[in-house]
Amino acid sequence: MDPETIHDVEGVGVHYVHRHDVIVVGAGLAGMRAAVEASAEFDVAVISKVFPTRSHSGAAQGGIAASLANEEEDHWEWHMFDTVKGSDYLGDQDAIEILVKEAPVVVREFEHMGSPFSRTPEGRIAQRKFGGHTKDFGRGGPVLRACYAVDRTGHALLHTLYEHCMKNGVRFYPEFYATELIIRDGVCRGIVAWDVINGGVHVFHAKAVMFGTGGYGKVFKITSNALANTGDGLSLVLRAGLPLEDMEFVQFHPTGLYLQGILVSEAARGEGGYLINDTGERFMERYAPDKLELAPRDLVSRSIQTEINEGRGIGGEAYVHLDLTHLGAEKIMRQLPQIHELAWKFLHVDCTKEPIPIQPTAHYSMGGIPTDKDARVLLDGKETPVTGFFAGGECACVSVHGGNRLGTNSLLEASLFGRRAGKSMVRFLRETREFPELPADAARVSIAEIDRVLSADGDQRVSDLREELQERMTRDCGIFRNAEKLEAMMADLVSLEKRFARIRIDDRSRRFNYDLLEAIELGHMLEFSELIVAGALKRQESRGAHSRVDFPKRDDEKWLKHTLAWKTGGEVRFDYKPVVITRFQPKERTY
Numbered sequence: 001m002d003p004e005t006i007h008d009v010e011g012v013g014v015h016y017v018h019r020h021d022v023i024v025v026g027a028g029l030a031g032m033r034a035a036v037e038a039s040a041e042f043d044v045a046v047i048s049k050v051f052p053t054r055s056h057s058g059a060a061q062g063g064i065a066a067s068l069a070n071e072e073e074d075h076w077e078w079h080m081f082d083t084v085k086g087s088d089y090l091g092d093q094d095a096i097e098i099l100v101k102e103a104p105v106v107v108r109e110f111e112h113m114g115s116p117f118s119r120t121p122e123g124r125i126a127q128r129k130f131g132g133h134t135k136d137f138g139r140g141g142p143v144l145r146a147c148y149a150v151d152r153t154g155h156a157l158l159h160t161l162y163e164h165c166m167k168n169g170v171r172f173y174p175e176f177y178a179t180e181l182i183i184r185d186g187v188c189r190g191i192v193a194w195d196v197i198n199g200g201v202h203v204f205h206a207k208a209v210m211f212g213t214g215g216y217g218k219v220f221k222i223t224s225n226a227l228a229n230t231g232d233g234l235s236l237v238l239r240a241g242l243p244l245e246d247m248e249f250v251q252f253h254p255t256g257l258y259l260q261g262i263l264v265s266e267a268a269r270g271e272g273g274y275l276i277n278d279t280g281e282r283f284m285e286r287y288a289p290d291k292l293e294l295a296p297r298d299l300v301s302r303s304i305q306t307e308i309n310e311g312r313g314i315g316g317e318a319y320v321h322l323d324l325t326h327l328g329a330e331k332i333m334r335q336l337p338q339i340h341e342l343a344w345k346f347l348h349v350d351c352t353k354e355p356i357p358i359q360p361t362a363h364y365s366m367g368g369i370p371t372d373k374d375a376r377v378l379l380d381g382k383e384t385p386v387t388g389f390f391a392g393g394e395c396a397c398v399s400v401h402g403g404n405r406l407g408t409n410s411l412l413e414a415s416l417f418g419r420r421a422g423k424s425m426v427r428f429l430r431e432t433r434e435f436p437e438l439p440a441d442a443a444r445v446s447i448a449e450i451d452r453v454l455s456a457d458g459d460q461r462v463s464d465l466r467e468e469l470q471e472r473m474t475r476d477c478g479i480f481r482n483a484e485k486l487e488a489m490m491a492d493l494v495s496l497e498k499r500f501a502r503i504r505i506d507d508r509s510r511r512f513n514y515d516l517l518e519a520i521e522l523g524h525m526l527e528f529s530e531l532i533v534a535g536a537l538k539r540q541e542s543r544g545a546h547s548r549v550d551f552p553k554r555d556d557e558k559w560l561k562h563t564l565a566w567k568t569g570g571e572v573r574f575d576y577k578p579v580v581i582t583r584f585q586p587k588e589r590t591y
Helices: 004-008 027-038 075-086 094-112 154-167 231-241 295-309 330-335 339-347 409-431 446-456 463-474 483-500 514-538
Strands: 017-025 044-047 171-174 176-184 187-195 201-211 250-257 274-276 318-325 356-365 376-378 385-391 562-568 572-578
Touching: 004 187, 017 187, 017 409, 027 154, 027 201, 027 409, 044 201, 044 446, 094 154, 094 409, 154 409, 171 330, 176 201, 176 231, 176 250, 176 385, 176 446, 176 514, 201 376, 201 409, 201 446, 231 295, 231 376, 231 409, 250 339, 274 385, 295 318, 295 356, 330 339, 339 356, 446 463, 446 514, 463 483, 483 514, 514 562
Parallel strands: 017 044, 017 201, 044 171, 187 385, 201 385
Antiparallel strands: 176 187, 187 201, 250 356, 274 318, 318 356, 376 385, 562 572
16 A cells, blocks of 8 residues: 555545554553553554543552452452352353453553552552452452552552553554544544544544543443543444444442542442441341442442432432441551542541441443454454454453453453453554555544534533433433333433434534533433443343343343344344353352
8 A cells, every 4th residue: 555645535634644553542441551562562552532641540449350369368260250240140251261360460560560559568469358259159258359559549550551651652642532433344444533632633544443442421420430431432333333232231339429429449348348328227238148248239239229219318318328437547548548538528528537428320331342352343243353443441341241340350351451452453463564445535424523513503502411311311221220211211312312413512613622522422422322221121131230120030041141232224223142151150149
């Protein structure tokens, strides 16, 4: 291919077309870990809609799981059993085995990179307890498995990777917003992005593209997610004609700050904190008598919501208390300083002296872009890879979490499958010397969309539509679901999409235009929300975080399978694929 042809893109200035061996979209743990790996050998650029060290991975608090056995006996087989059971047997066991076997390697690599972990008196990486992580295939008590840096683990790992990206010469394009994925004939050829700071459509031509675009918690009203978590990558994949997997499985973290949704790490319960209702009862004794507050997140979230729904929230309000006071001020300030800071800043609660008001908060998406174990995105969702397209982290579904993710397995998954994506891209690039042809009309759809939004002069406010979407998704597609609510939500989405076609924005400028960005983000949220709701309506059982009150039992006979969903011509189409089961056969899940 003639290198000069890279400039021949309709509607895009000659200096706005860029070429790199690898384009990574998203600067969280998955994206930057992949960039570190690939940049040792190839030219890598990272595009991020926020400054890299502000990526949402930095909000992860409690730890990263690995059976290091630094503080007590532990084995990868125990970790695997806990993860499979925690997934409610929907996780693919071949992928889970990779996750738990390679976990110690990934954590030790971080240590050698210079990541500042908390330490034992002997100088080893310290480990703490987390929900669902147990000894001896669930027969023992909670195990010390979460490696941590006080309660700022994600922050520490994220900054470590950013420093190594800088050292390796990775080119960053901060505050660039991806608007289109360029796939033709099953080959990924690059992406289109909007320059948030200066305005203008840019085209990034690449041999390999990797998505580490994160989750979509902002479709819910109460969420631990950052403002940027609007699921853009998922929507771009859908628009490229690819499927998404298991979108109905949305995790609600048990402990978000009341009315704020801001995360109160599971580490708070791992260190000994407990939950109490309006009568002062430690109510988890009724729901999970063996594991109590260290039961998995889906179970604890449902328990809290049940207490609230049945009138035992504090003062009849929609929250219960997380009590840390018995831990003592010295331990709280040493092990959980950020929790103390957040409770004080956002609720004016001193958690050394009084309990923290909390409620469940939308937290994590178990589903996403279907990939294989080498992070290659699957064209049909089953076995055919898209040439040159990779994904890792929360936006992807390999499926190591199945129906419910255990705490500390997300930092692990993002780092480990980011690393595998990097290695996979290196293997691919060693065999792929030429850039794929870049279509002349590569940016046509993005240019038309941006022009349409910038000139939008209808009667509907983006902020009003977004608020309605968030409130209705929380009400009708939240912790507890039923057919009536989900059907109502489907009708609401159709209505919201029609009103979205009549939006108006006030800012017509091209520089730092957040009116424009928020409108495009809302379009993305409406697009993939339909898959969450339609998938939840279709799956007539309760499994993991998907809880149908009209189908309260898990149904392995009909639903031990993954959902694949496409959206074409405004219609959602479904297909399914089997769950990979190797070591552990499904059985009743009790804690």
